[in-house]
Structure formats: structure tokens, C-alpha cells
Amino acid sequence: MYNVKAYSATSATAPLASDTIARRDLTENDVQIEILFCGICHSDLHMVRNEWTGMPTVYPIVPGHEIVGRVTQVGSAVTKFKAGDLAGVGCMVESDGSCPQCKAGFEQFCPNLTLTYNSTDKHMGGVTYGGYSDSIVVDERFVLRVPPNLELPGVAPLLCAGITTYSPLRHWGVTEGKKVGVVGLGGLGHMGVKLAHAMGAHVVVFTTSPDKKEDALRLGADEVVISRNSDEMEKHAGSFDFILDTVSAKHDINAYLNLLARDGNITLVGAPPKPLEVTAFSLIMGRRSLSGSNIGGIAETQEMLDFCGEHNITADVEVIPIQKVNEAYERLVKSDVKYRFSIDMASLKSE
Template sequence: MAEAKAYAAYNATDPLAPFNLDRREVGEHDVQIAIRYCGVCHSDLHQVRNEWGGTMYPLVPGHEIVGTVTKVGSKVTKFKEGDLAGVGCFVDSCRTCPSCQEGLEQYCEKGMVGTYNGTERDGTTKTYGGYSSQIVVDENYTLKVPENLDLSRVAPLLCAGITTYSPIMQWKIGQGHKVGIVGLGGLGHMAVKIAAAKGADVTVLSTSPDKEKDARDLGAHNFAVSKDKETVKSLYNTFDFIINTVSAPHDYNLFLSMLKRDGTMILLGAPPEPSPVAGFSLIGKRRRLAGSLIGGIAETQEMLDFCSEHNIMSDVEVINMDEINTAYDRMMRSDVKYRFVIDMETL
């Protein structure tokens, strides 16, 4: 066992604080990674505060992990010491179900093994995330990180990047499509960058008029204030796709009305309460309402390679480890452009 330093939540209400944990020994197919940066996802906050239920304390969050390989198992073929490597939202799956066999491990029928707040396949060993000095992961669930990108800005690609890339690829969104992006936060700003790089005509749909400059700087071609009734009316039957990244309660029907016939709205955000959908919002124009969850290992690697080729990275604010509680408070106020990333050398 190797001792690692970390920051953990000990309960749902107290601030995160220092914590020591033991990582497993490096097995035949494992890589050990010294973590250099870890992104801060809004789901970290949900888990820390047990807002989704089932949080196992002490909890070490973090599933946007990048670092350097420091040790490899005897049968590892994909990595060597000194390589840059990344770990996303899960670190294992059953490997045998249809979804796993198709490279869609995120939909594993037996449940993927979360990078944190989960248990290893033995059913008892807890998983701890990336707010820590190092991690040990099977090479088949580890990503190769491109060397031409700013490592701190790569970290959020392992959640925000793949969460937006996967539906864009699934629905083959690109040249000739009009795409609306609802929300301009951690997910939304990556959706703008990736959809624009794929050749789509991108419109950001936001309740905040002051986000227009940012939206255009990120690559959006158009901007619309979704709480302006006349603007909404002018956008009826406009979009081939809408990528909805908002997790706060809002009116799905408003955005469904903006889809063309046979258009699709893809949900990436999950509001805490069910959102009513009027039947005729779908029926009248044969519209579709769909959802998408991160991506499999192969697709995540594909996303990283695509971002490397197109110089796409997340816009981040790098913080020290002891600033995490302040970052959580700011994140609740949407006071970040667009992702906090922890410099793990400050741990």
C-alpha cells in the first residue's frame, strides 16, 4: 500500500479538510499516476453535500485527473514511466456486458466503478478521487494525455469535454446543422467550442445578456436571451439540435419549441426535480427529447486527440488545494469562468 495525501469531506456540512489514504499496490495491469491537476466539477459539490444520496464519508472527490505516470505494472503495454496520463469519471466496469463490449462502459449494465464514492469490483474497497497526490488505475481505464496542450486546461476535458463531445458524435452534429447551446457554464462553454470546431452554426441560449461577448469569444456565431419573449418567438422551429447543459429547474417546453421538425434536444444537465414536458411540444413537430452520459474510454481518448488537433481546452481558474471550500462557495454563485482546477502541487 502507498500512502497518499488528500482533501476529503468528512460529512455533508463541514468544510473539506486534509485526509490521508492508502492506495493499492500497483498490480500487473495498473499504472500509478502522480496527480498534477484535478478539475472541480459541480457533481463534486453534489456528492460532498449528499444531494444525490448515497455519499460514503470520508469522501475524496475529483474525476478530472491529469498527471505523470510514476510506476507501471509488469504487464502494462500502453504506458511507461514519465508519460502524461488522465483519469475521468470511472475507473472500471464489468467488461463483459453488451455496453462494455461495445466500448460504452459508462452504460455498464452492472454499473461502472466511479472514480470516487464507489467501490472497486471486489465490492468492498472504496474508491477515492483526484483531490489527492496520486492514484492507481488499470491501464485500460487510463487515458493518454496530449503533450501539446496546457495540462491544467486539459483536466476538465475528462468530464466537461467528453460529456459534450459524446452527444455531438452520437447525433453526428456538424456542418450544415443549426445548434442551440442552453447555458454557458463548465459544460456549455465546451459544447460551444466542440460544436463550432465540428462546423455547426452555434447559438448560445442564455438568461444572462452580459454573457454575449464571452459566447462569441468562445466560438458561438449567435447569441439569444432566452427570457426575452420576442426573441424566443423569433427562434421557433430554428434548430436541428439543442444541447441543454442546465441543471437548475427550467422550462423544457420553451426550448423544445425552438426545434425544427425532427429536431432533438439532448439533456446533459439533470435538474433536481422532474421537469414537465407537454406532449404537443414533441408530437406537433415529431421532435425528440434525449439524454447522454459522459463517454466510454475509446471515445474519451478520441475526444482528447480531437482537442489536441484543434487546440481546444477548457477555460479555467487554477486554485490552490486549500482554496477548495471558497471555490465551492463561488461555484454555487456561478462565479467561475468556466472551471476551477486544483494545482495538486499545493497539496
């Protein structure tokens, strides 16, 4: 066991502040990583403030599941990594490896999943601590290779926002010639646009904000629709193969279901706090479907990183020192960031 610097919160109302936490010594299958950058996800804010009743927060909490760093040490049985390699860690750090989900490559659905933070730590007791820290020790199976050509600050959010959007795009067969909609242009939406564009799709962004049009086109959208304009919406009726809905606020899902072509699908990756009202005829007329998705398995996450390396895709980030994390949380509530925060963990050394 060894100690590292970190930032933690001690209650739902306490700010994140400097702390010291313990990390486990390496087992034969472990990889030790010096954390260079850690993205800020909206779920970090929800967890720190104990806003998810189904997943109560255990304090102190060290958030962070968008981790990019450099390998400093490996266990004796590790074969995929060596000291000096670039590596990433996403939302999960262990699963049972034996359930049907794990065997199928869907570790994210394992009933015995260990999340990167605020999850039962079977090695040290208590809960797991995340990436707002100097270093982390993770089982080799859950460590990812980072393409060396990508800028590391923008790679960090790929470990959550990237895979959250890539997985449904791949699952629903987005390829060249498909017409794809992206609802919302935030942290998830901007990644959906970049990835769908790189897959060769015709990409249409739906937004309530006319001032986002220029940015949407810059990110790779072919068209931008102001969703409050019924005439603009009607022009696209019955024409989409797939729509990725990234909005976490209340909205009319039927307006988007009616834009789907026969056998088209909408996948929710945003999580509105109240149930969405779905009319049966929005689904029946055209054999349309509505589904949800969270992240992806380890193999698919590696596939996503390799795809991003091939197409030179990273998240648009604002890099901040750890000392500004509480300010970043307040700005996140106001959607005052384009499009993700990435913490330069070198700033932790001055604490």
C-alpha cells in the first residue's frame, strides 16, 4: 500500500479539496499508472453531490473515470503493458469475468461490476477512488492502449463520452450513406457528431440554440435543425436511419420518433430525471424502436480509441488545474464549457 495525493469531497455540500488516499500494491496482474489528465464527467458532479438515489455516495469520494496517463510499473504476469506506455482507464476497473455478459464482451453489464470510484473495493475494503489523484492501480484487463498521435487532454473524455456515443452508433450500424441525427450539442453530442461524421454518415444536429449552428458545422455536421421550429422538423419527417439522443432534460421524444424512417432507431444516452412520454403510434407507424445505451465493453472501448487514433478524433476540451475543479463544477451546471473539462493532474503536485 502506498499514499498518493488526491482531491476528495467529504459530504454532498462540501467542496472538493486536497486529500491523501491509499492505493494498493501491485498484484501480478496489475498496472500502475501515473495520471496525467482526468476528464470531468457530469456524473462526477451528480455523485459528489449525492444526486442519484439509486447509487448513494460513500464519503469521502474521489471522482474521475476519464483517466489518461503513463504506466510506471507492471505486475509480473502483465503482458500487454510496460513502463512508459500511454494508458487509459474508463468507468470500470473490474468485473467477475465469468458471467454471460463478461464472456460476451459486455463487462459494463456485469452484475458484479466494480466502478472506477464509489464502488466496493474488494482489495482494500471501503470504496474505490477515481482519477482526481496522482496515480491508480488497475487490473490489466481494464487498462486501455492510447494511440500515441492523439493529444492527451482531449483523449481523457473519450473514456466516457467517446465510448458512450461510439457504442450505439456501432451497434445500430451507422456507416457511409446512413442519415444520423444527434439531439443536443454538449459533451456527449459533440462526440456523437465527430464520430458519426468519421463513420461516413450524413449528420444532422438538433439543437434549441441557433448560436450553436456554426460550431455544429465545424464539428462535422452536414445540417443543423433548430428543434423548436416545426417547419424545419417536418422537412425531415420519416427520413432518419438512426438518432442519438444526448439530452438529459425533459423533451418531446415523439417529435424525434416521427423523424425516423422504417425500422429506424433512437438511442437514449442522456438521462432525463423524469420519464419521457412515448405514444404508441410513434413506434407502431414504421416499426420504429427506442432504446438506451451506457458505455461499452473493454474490447469495444479499445476499438473506439483505435478508431479515434485513425481519424485523429479527440474531445474539445478546456484544460484546467485541479485547483479550479469546484469552479468547473459550477460552470458545468450552467453548461458553460465547450465541450468537456480536462484536469491537468500535474497541478496536483503543488498541493
